[in-house]
Amino acid sequence: MSAPQAVSKDAKVVVVGAGFAGLSAVSTLVQAGFQQVKVLEANGRVGGRVCTTKPFTRNIIELGANWIHGQKGNPLFQLAKKNNLLSEEADEDDLDDYFFKEGGKQLSDKLGEKVTALFEKLISKASDSKIDRKYRSLSLGDYLDAAFAESSLASSGDGPRIFEWCKRNECTNEAASSLFEVSAYQLSEYIELDGEFYNCLGPGGYQALLDYLMKDLPSGIILNNKAVKSIQWDLKPQGGSNHPVKLICEDDEIFEADHVIVTVSLGVLKQKAATMFEPSLPQSKLTAIEQLGFGTVNKIFLCFNERFWPEDCEGIQLVWNEGPEDKSVYTSHSEGEAWKETWYKKICGFDSVARHPTVLCGWIAGREALHMETLQDSEVKDTCLRLLRSFTGWSVPDVSKVLISRWGHDSRVLGSYSSVPKGVNGFEKQKELGEPLPLQRKASDSKPLQVLFAGEATHENFYATTHGAYLSGIREAQRLINHYSTKKK
Known part of the structure; x- marks a missing residue:
């Protein structure tokens, strides 16, 4: 030098x-x-x-960036590893997402695993440039819908609803209001590094x-x-x-x-x-x-005095009969503001949080996330409690503390991250x-x-x-x- x-x-x-x-x-x-x-x-x-930040206990909460994406070739992973800044790898093999249907019925674990596995396979095809030529000019949402329609899971009862949840969840990865706005083929320019994500x-x-x-x-x-x-x-x-x-x-x-x-x-x-x-x-x-x-992704942290979800539950996922990633719903609302009345449908679910056994984190993206930012913490908290109680049927206690990110209205950022x-x-x-x-x-x-x-x-x-x-x-x-x-x- x-x-x-x-x-x-x-x-x-x-x-x-x-x-x-x-x-x-x-x-x-x-x-x-x-x-x-x-x-x-x-x-x-x-x-x-x-x-x-440390809003609840002596343990940290990531209000913004959350993951180290991949290991091989990732300089931040290498820095963290070299300086002993990584968490001990937790054994999450025994943890499962609990999928709940609107109305309070828990869906089959096997069906959830099959649909999410297919979704990940389709996303991988787009990411690896293996997407069929006929799909290359489509939006990511159109490609996924067309490819899913060719699968037997498309006629498997609740399969389409779980697939809709997958698309809603993918909106948080793309920081998008809808996958119908995101390019399918351009996803291949993004390089996904090998190795597990470190979510903490x-x-x-x-x-x-x-x-x-x-x-x-x-x-x-x-x-x-x-x-x-x-x-x-x-x-x-x-x-x-x-x-x-x-x-x-x-x-x-x-x-x-x-x-x-x-x-x-x-x-x-x-x-x-x-x-x-x-x-x-x-x-x-x-x-x-x-x-x-450049879109917005927000987190809603709910802190309870006691844990009410099972120890093997990694997340409580919400499956709507008709959700915001359904193209007909998205298109019909795009010219008006009816979607603001159902902004909460964009919340994918509530995930467990490392080192916080009594905390759940809800994720929300896009225009619904921006609208959520305009609401009072108390309204957001009450809405989340209503969702947890109505979907699971469990005895859900009141929230003792809440922490909500509002990246879209932060004048020094005005969103979360970019997309194509x-x-x-x-x-x-x-x-x-x-x-x-x-x-x-x-x-x-x-x-x-x-x-x-x-x-x-x-x-x-x-x-x-x-x-x-x-x-x-x-x-x-x-x-x-x-x-x-x-x-x-």
């Missing part, structure tokens, strides 16, 4: 955002010898869409990984409560300043830089990109921001989003690499994941390192 060190001492770099993308970028730059680096974080805490890290949760990335950073390098209002770039030397980039914060403090790495969420870019940058972003980048999907809508070339748009400014294809005497972009939505293969965000930050830091290494030579 010696080549860039001497030159990089004079390069001023500002990183916007202290999530995984921002922290991996600044950590990589500092290790390479960059000495004039600052991180501007809008919140009073680091982490971005990672939010590790060790006692420190995701915060422990953030702390590891920050442990060797110089004091004062991260400035909290520093929201950036505007980024002026391609500035010409004037008034003694030779820096091409100027960042103006909401408190009117100004930072000058040679390079800025922007790691704000795609949700923030969708709202502010048109006015945040001066001069305006190229049309190709604005189009990418507009066309890529139907009809959009995700690989192309993600690449456009990650292209640094000024554009290399444009002949110019401007200083290179003034504005760089990182974050999960800029990663063509690992979008919507923490390791995608982490790797994108390293990618942009390495771009600067390579630039100065070449410049020195």
Whole structure:
């Protein structure tokens, strides 16, 4: 790393955002010898869409990012393993999802296993580019419906209802209001790493990984409560300043830089990109921001004084007679707002929570998740209790504490993670989003690499994941390192 060190001492770099993308970028730059680096974080805490908290007991709850997606080739898994931050692997072979029908009847375990196994097989075909050619232009929802119709399970009584639950559950993976909005074939660009998901890290949760990335950073390098209002770039030397980039914060403090790495969420870019940058972003980048999907997924944590569900129950899953992922229902409601009256149908179920034997977590995605955010905690809690009691028929006690995420209305995020809508070339748009400014294809005497972009939505293969965000930050830091290494030579 010696080549860039001497030159990089004079390069001023500002990183916007202290999530995984921002922290991996600044950590990589500092290790390479960059000495004039600052991180501007809008919140009073680091982490971005990672939010590790302890609302119920001394044990952690992940209000945001929850999983390490895969093991082989996953740098966050390797970091966690190397630093003993992984939880001990629990034996979950004896744990089952309990599927309950609307009206209080528990469905057959075998039928549930058959339908969910078929669903996973169909998703794998889409992910591995093995999807039949006739399905490639379809939405993910249309593809799944058409493929399921060819199975004997489609006429197996409650099979279609469980399949509808699978689609509703998949909406949380895609951060989508409906799978009928998501591309089927473009799913193949996403690379799913081998190995089990870790749905919970060790006692420190995701915060422990953030702390590891920050442990060797110089004091004062991260400035909290520093929201950036505007980024002026391609500035010409004037008034003694030779820096091409100027960042103006909401408190009117100004930072000058040679390079800025922007790691704000795609949700923030969708709202502010048109006015945040001066001069305006190229049309190709604005189009990418507009066309890529960015949805909301929320969690509803219910804490009880005592456990009422069986020890072998991993989750209580809700199967409706007619649910929000049924295409006819979704289409008929798309022009109006009747769906707001039944927003709770988008709750897939209530899953057990690691280290919290008396806590359940409900998942909800899309427009229903956004609507849920506008309701009082008490209304959401009462609705969840009603669902648990009516579906299971069990004696469900009152909730002692509730914790609800509201990522869609968080002005510093405005959603959860990205997806590729139907009809959009995700690989192309993600690449456009990650292209640094000024554009290399444009002949110019401007200083290179003034504005760089990182974050999960800029990663063509690992979008919507923490390791995608982490790797994108390293990618942009390495771009600067390579630039100065070449410049020195």
